[in-house]
Amino acid sequence: MDIRFEKREHLQEKPDQKNLGFGKHFTDYMFVMDWDKEQGWHDAAIVPYGGIPMDPATMVLHYAQETFEGMKAYRTAEGKIQLFRPEMNARRMIKSNERLCMPGVPEEMFVEAVKALVKAQEDWVPSEPGTSLYIRPFMFATEASLGVHMAKSYKFVIITTPVGAYYAEGINPVKILVEDEYVRAVKGGTGFTKCGGNYASSIAGQVKAEKMGCTQVLWLDGVHRKYVEEVGTMNIMFKIAGEIYTAPLEGTVLPGVTRDSLIHILRDWGYKVNETHLSIDDLMKAGHDGTLEEAFGTGTAAVVSPVGEFVYKDDSVIVNDFKIGELTQKLYDTLTGIQWGKLEDKYGWTTPVE
Amino acid sequence: MDIRFEKREHLQEKPDQKNLGFGKHFTDYMFVMDWDKEQGWHDAAIVPYGGIPMDPATMVLHYAQETFEGMKAYRTAEGKIQLFRPEMNARRMIKSNERLCMPGVPEEMFVEAVKALVKAQEDWVPSEPGTSLYIRPFMFATEASLGVHMAKSYKFVIITTPVGAYYAEGINPVKILVEDEYVRAVKGGTGFTKCGGNYASSIAGQVKAEKMGCTQVLWLDGVHRKYVEEVGTMNIMFKIAGEIYTAPLEGTVLPGVTRDSLIHILRDWGYKVNETHLSIDDLMKAGHDGTLEEAFGTGTAAVVSPVGEFVYKDDSVIVNDFKIGELTQKLYDTLTGIQWGKLEDKYGWTTPVE
Numbered sequence: 001m002d003i004r005f006e007k008r009e010h011l012q013e014k015p016d017q018k019n020l021g022f023g024k025h026f027t028d029y030m031f032v033m034d035w036d037k038e039q040g041w042h043d044a045a046i047v048p049y050g051g052i053p054m055d056p057a058t059m060v061l062h063y064a065q066e067t068f069e070g071m072k073a074y075r076t077a078e079g080k081i082q083l084f085r086p087e088m089n090a091r092r093m094i095k096s097n098e099r100l101c102m103p104g105v106p107e108e109m110f111v112e113a114v115k116a117l118v119k120a121q122e123d124w125v126p127s128e129p130g131t132s133l134y135i136r137p138f139m140f141a142t143e144a145s146l147g148v149h150m151a152k153s154y155k156f157v158i159i160t161t162p163v164g165a166y167y168a169e170g171i172n173p174v175k176i177l178v179e180d181e182y183v184r185a186v187k188g189g190t191g192f193t194k195c196g197g198n199y200a201s202s203i204a205g206q207v208k209a210e211k212m213g214c215t216q217v218l219w220l221d222g223v224h225r226k227y228v229e230e231v232g233t234m235n236i237m238f239k240i241a242g243e244i245y246t247a248p249l250e251g252t253v254l255p256g257v258t259r260d261s262l263i264h265i266l267r268d269w270g271y272k273v274n275e276t277h278l279s280i281d282d283l284m285k286a287g288h289d290g291t292l293e294e295a296f297g298t299g300t301a302a303v304v305s306p307v308g309e310f311v312y313k314d315d316s317v318i319v320n321d322f323k324i325g326e327l328t329q330k331l332y333d334t335l336t337g338i339q340w341g342k343l344e345d346k347y348g349w350t351t352p353v354e
Numbered sequence: 355m356d357i358r359f360e361k362r363e364h365l366q367e368k369p370d371q372k373n374l375g376f377g378k379h380f381t382d383y384m385f386v387m388d389w390d391k392e393q394g395w396h397d398a399a400i401v402p403y404g405g406i407p408m409d410p411a412t413m414v415l416h417y418a419q420e421t422f423e424g425m426k427a428y429r430t431a432e433g434k435i436q437l438f439r440p441e442m443n444a445r446r447m448i449k450s451n452e453r454l455c456m457p458g459v460p461e462e463m464f465v466e467a468v469k470a471l472v473k474a475q476e477d478w479v480p481s482e483p484g485t486s487l488y489i490r491p492f493m494f495a496t497e498a499s500l501g502v503h504m505a506k507s508y509k510f511v512i513i514t515t516p517v518g519a520y521y522a523e524g525i526n527p528v529k530i531l532v533e534d535e536y537v538r539a540v541k542g543g544t545g546f547t548k549c550g551g552n553y554a555s556s557i558a559g560q561v562k563a564e565k566m567g568c569t570q571v572l573w574l575d576g577v578h579r580k581y582v583e584e585v586g587t588m589n590i591m592f593k594i595a596g597e598i599y600t601a602p603l604e605g606t607v608l609p610g611v612t613r614d615s616l617i618h619i620l621r622d623w624g625y626k627v628n629e630t631h632l633s634i635d636d637l638m639k640a641g642h643d644g645t646l647e648e649a650f651g652t653g654t655a656a657v658v659s660p661v662g663e664f665v666y667k668d669d670s671v672i673v674n675d676f677k678i679g680e681l682t683q684k685l686y687d688t689l690t691g692i693q694w695g696k697l698e699d700k701y702g703w704t705t706p707v708e
Contacts, residue, residue, distance in 0.1 A: 023411070023500030030410055053405035056384055056513050057377070061494055064418040064550025065557070101557045136500060140415055146377030146490060146515065148553050148587055150561060159410050161500065181542060186576040188537030190555045196418025197551015199502050201544045203419070203455045207504060222540045223577050233502055 001044055001109055003031075003116050008048035017128040020164035022301065027124045027133075031117040031158040034142075035103050041156070044113065046120050049159065059151045060140035066196040067096040068138035070300045071257075072163075073118045073353060075127045076341030081118060081353040084339050086111045088257045093137065095255075096193035101150040102139060110137065111351075117158050118353045130165025132339075134301075166302040171332060173308025173322050174215035176231060178280055179205045180313065184230065184252075186222030191229075191252035199233065206232065214311060216297070220280055221252060227277040234297035234305060235259040238278065239327055241291040248275040258298040262331055264347060280312055287317025294325030303339075304332045355398055355463055357385075357470050362402035371482040374518035376655065381478040381487075385471040385512040388496075389457050395510070398467065400474050403513065413505045414494035420550040421450040422492035424654045425611075426517075427472045427707060429481045430695030435472060435707040438693050440465045442611045447491065449609075450547035455504040456493060464491065465705075471512050472707045484519025486693075488655075520656040525686060527662025527676050528569035530585060532634055533559045534667065538584065538606075540576030545583075545606035553587065560586065568665060570651070574634060575606060581631040588651035588659060589613040592632065593681055595645040602629040612652040616685055618701060634666055641671025648679030657693075658686045 008028050015025045026049050033044040060066050069089040073081050090110035097104045105113070114135055118125065125133040137158045141151030182205040185191025190198055205217040216232035229247045230236060235256040238245045244266055247253045263273050286292035287310060297305040308322035319325075337343030338350065362382050369379045380403050387398040414420050423443040427435050444464035451458045459467070468489055472479065479487040491512045495505030536559040539545025544552055559571040570586035583601045584590060589610040592599045598620055601607045617627050640646035641664060651659040662676035673679075691697030692704065 026411060049410070051407035051409055054408045055405055056403070056511050057380060057490075057515075060550075061414065061420060062422050062490070062492055062550060063553035063557075064420060065554045066415060066418060068416050099558060100554055101561055134500070136411075136416070138416055146488070148557070148560070150557055157410050161411075183540050183542030186537050186540040186543070188535060188576060188579075189540070189543075190551075195551070195554060196414075196416060197544075197549070197554050199417035200419045200454055200549060200551050203417075203502070203504055204453060206502070207455055222542060225542075 001112050003113070004043070004045040005120070006045060006047040014124065015162065017126045017131055017162070020126065020131060020162050022163050022166070023134065023161050025161055027121050027160045027162070029117065029121050031113050033113070033156045035154040035156065037152060041105065041109065046117055052155070055144040057144040057146060058141070059143050059145060062146065063141070063148055064196050065100055065102055065141035065151055066139065067093060067100055067102060068136060068194050068196070069093050071114070071135045072300060072339070073125050073133040073135060074339045074341065075125045078341070079127070080341070081122055081125050082341060082350040083114065083353060085257050085261070085349050086114055086351055088260065089137070092194065092255060096195055097139065099190055099193050100195050102141070102154060105139070105156055113158060115353050117160060121160070122353070124160065124162055126162045132163055134161050134163045136160070171304065171306060171324055173306040173319070173324055175213065175309040175311065176216050176218050176307050177209040177212055177214035178218045178220065178310055178312035179209070180220065180225060182208070183222040184219040187251045189252070192249065192254060194254065202233070212311070218310060226279050226281070228280055228283055229253050231297040231307070234299035234302070236295065236297050237262065238283065238292060239294040239325065240286045244271050244273040245278045246273065246275055248277065256298055258300055258303060258335070261335060261349065262298055265331065265334055283310065284312055284315055284317055287319065292317065292319055294328050295319050296325070296328045303335055304328055355466050357467070358397070358399040359474070360399060360401040368478065369516065371480045371485055371516070374480065374485060374516050376517050376520070377488065377515050379515055381475050381514045381516070383471065383475050385467050387467070387510045389508040389510065391506060395459065395463065400471055406509070409498040411498040411500060412495070413497050413499060416500065417495070417502055418550050419454055419456055419495035419505055420493065421447060421454055421456060422490060422548050422550070423447050425468070425489045426486040426654060426693070427479050427489060428486050428693050428695065429479045432695070433481070434695070435476055435479050436695060436704040437468065437707060439611050439615070439703050440468055440705055442614065443491070446548065446609060450549055451493065453544055453547050454549050456495070456508060459493070459510055467512060469707050471514060475514070476707070478514065478516055480516045486517055488515050488517040490514070525658070525660060525678055527660040527673070527678055529567065529663040529665065530570050530572050530661050531563040531566055531568035532572045532574065532664055532666035533563070534574065534579060536562070537576040538573040541605045543606070546603065546608060548608065556587070566665070572664060580633050580635070582634055582637055583607050585651040585661070588653035588656070590649065590651050591616065592637065592646060593648040593679065594640045598625050598627040599632045600627065600629055602631065610652055612654055612657060612689070615689060615703065616652055619685065619688055637664065638666055638669055638671055641673065646671065646673055648682050649673050650679070650682045657689055658682055
């Protein structure tokens, strides 16, 4: 792929690595590439980060033909930079785009673009413990037209932002509201994709949870309103009587890279991982009879996010005395150890940016 | 409301009224207004139509917090301009925005903005039979941030485009695919809103229908995959054994202004209108035993769109010999008669733009 480079006159000052937050500071450059039917993908370029002029009739502003990905670049103790399973993000974006009738960026092209952008601004990959460069590839319909149809042109953009440790004071368990009014996904819909519409519709549940003193939402399936699917914008796993449970990938749940990696590690450690439908009634029952040992969300941003309490209608259960579980901590340490190059990468999951 | 007016230096040449198409030509001006928590709605202005610069981290491009409306301005035989039930669009947008956790534009402000924009460019309202000025109010999150949350700032925009008769050669029945794989909406989701995500997820069904030689999709409910809900981006009505059937407004179906108006007219004419769940099996059965007399989609763009055939799995039924039904035609003539001021507006549905 031929990537044009447009030099920026003045580079920004870099933010304090100890106060990065999440998605607040954007780096000096972004990757852009356009698609249309005649030329396919063309005009790949790394250009100064900045505004994209948009016609008010641009289809993405009306019909939300838009998808995204989330991944990170990690700086190792030796000062090298590595990515974690970037080909998984590339493939997932292709699947998202298929469902949304958008063109896919071929896997090699996607990974090459990510690497080139990170390499071009390697000084932006922070080195403080727990920090990383968050990478946000996204694509949207650019045709200016008001008919509802597959757009004739798209833009693929990658922006990057240095981010701090997700949990400034270590990972703490959170209180979760089991949502029985709003639905995140249903089979036949877009639940397995990272399309904008999924996130827009989820905000109401999040707002409601916060009003009720909870941090996040546990989503139930849209048909029976019974089976546990995701927590907030993460996958979720449970340890019940020594075995692991997580929702199966049947079209309503995001195929998380962290989810997949943790399942690999857990099975490697000899755990039985059940990718199966777990009902909220069985979960609450396990909470009450003490067999629910641990519960945690999994995702790129937080890696693992322990759950301390589930609130469902008039009932609630505390998990592991509202303390992070032993297995949860071990999974966090192992996966982040591989990602930051502190532990041996026996699965071959990391890719150097050279 | 104080609306600033920013004059455009050169007005565009107006397109040929006989070849307008849909959403191809945009007028000289647009309405814009911004919202943030501190100021609420502010900076209302009518400005030259043109590009809106957008930071690549703008939330609408990632999480699709965006809603829209669709309505028309009609030119009467006397040369006057009128709107059709604009307060219904205003109220529906407020409902859409509530679900998406976006601020609402108050009804009076919404209608005033629409009128001011139409008035400012009244020369753009075409006069050829069947033509109108399509009005597209829309709103989107403008905050530049990658956290998934209710955005802190929004933009409300209205653009307008002169449109031709939806059916250049009169209204013709179309062939419809009953979709049993993709789902448009489920209770607890966003089906009753005009949010971008609904439309993005619907494109795959449309593409599939076209591949199978059909013009549009008939959506079934997301839970039982059994009850008839909408057709394409329209509501749908059936005349079976002399009575009218249409899906009830229970959260999965758009509360269409045309739907509501036709129900009023039909009941006024003495028809029994059943807002109830009609199963696809009962529909196909009615098609086979001859009691399915007419079927038509209803919406702002096409007003009524007759269905000539339903294809469901290996079965198919022809409606009214693939000809437009008598009632369908009468409804079309009556509603468009009121909208263009050719018939008496006994319901008080039209509002002059003065």
